[in-house]
Amino acid sequence: MTARLMNGKAVARTVRDEVAADVSTLVASGRPAPGLATVLVGDDPASEVYVRNKRRQCVEAGMADLHRHLPADITQSALKSVLDELATDPAVSGILLQLPVPKHLDTAALLARIPASKDVDGLTVANAGLLARGRVGLVPCTPGGVMRLLDEYDVALSGADAVVVGRSELVGRPMAQLLLQRDATVTQCHSRTKDLVAVCRRADVIVVAAGVPGIIGGDAVMPGATVIDVGIHRTPDGLIGDVRFDEVKSVAGLLTPVPGGVGPMTIAMLLANTVAAARALDERSVGA
């Protein structure tokens, strides 16, 4: 069997077109365009690439690019002040603090400065809590993008055996919550899991977000299963994922490529979250 590839690039284009249409509708009704504040601290080249892409696509969708680039040696309190200013600025619908931040900074304390209503990354304790209760807040972009991809390809989730490899706050944990919300039987694997291959082999759907290049091979995949590769690693030979692509391609039924799979969906969902945040803020001020 050869897996059908899931075209994240194409689905992301669809999502971005939807976002652009929503933005036009908002603006036509006399509302200001939604604004996204990307906050980049320091000069990590990979982070700069990601943030540049986010900003470009934000502008393409008709939203305001309210980027802040801050020096690597900024103090915790100075960065907190920037976030506080963005929190109260009515032009800012969404705030994204690009991670990781330099080691001398306290990530959790910084994220706590972002109001849940502007948390377009879905990383605040409030949004994570809503997700854990099965309620709707702003959903983290990568897991949200994976759900949209699964839906676009009509992957059945109710009652399905789903395995999530990884337990990060950014991806693994919220991913498991979203699959559970859709009535999958969810197993979460991580670095201490005893027999990763045996657990994965039972899965109808595997989402790999371990951050370990090539951790999942063909032996870990049930024939016909759906395999989503969240990993992204730069190597001299180009970008690779957490999945050994060629091996898994000959076993799986559906598979995401790297690049062109989950990555573009992450940015598209960020834009979708920004419009949703702008709408919600708007409705609140109308009601007030």
Ligand SMILES: Nc1nc(=O)c2c([nH]1)NC[C@@H]1CN(c3ccc(C(=O)N[C@@H](CCC(=O)O)C(=O)O)cc3)C=[N+]21
């Ligand atoms: N607060 C925060 N939120 C994030 O969402 C966040 C973050 N920090 N830190 C880093 C990770 C990584 N991430 C990616 C986004 C897009 C692609 C993407 O567009 N990838 C393209 C390839 C792009 C390339 O050539 O590098 C693709 O897979 O086709 C990849 C990775 C978001 N992250």
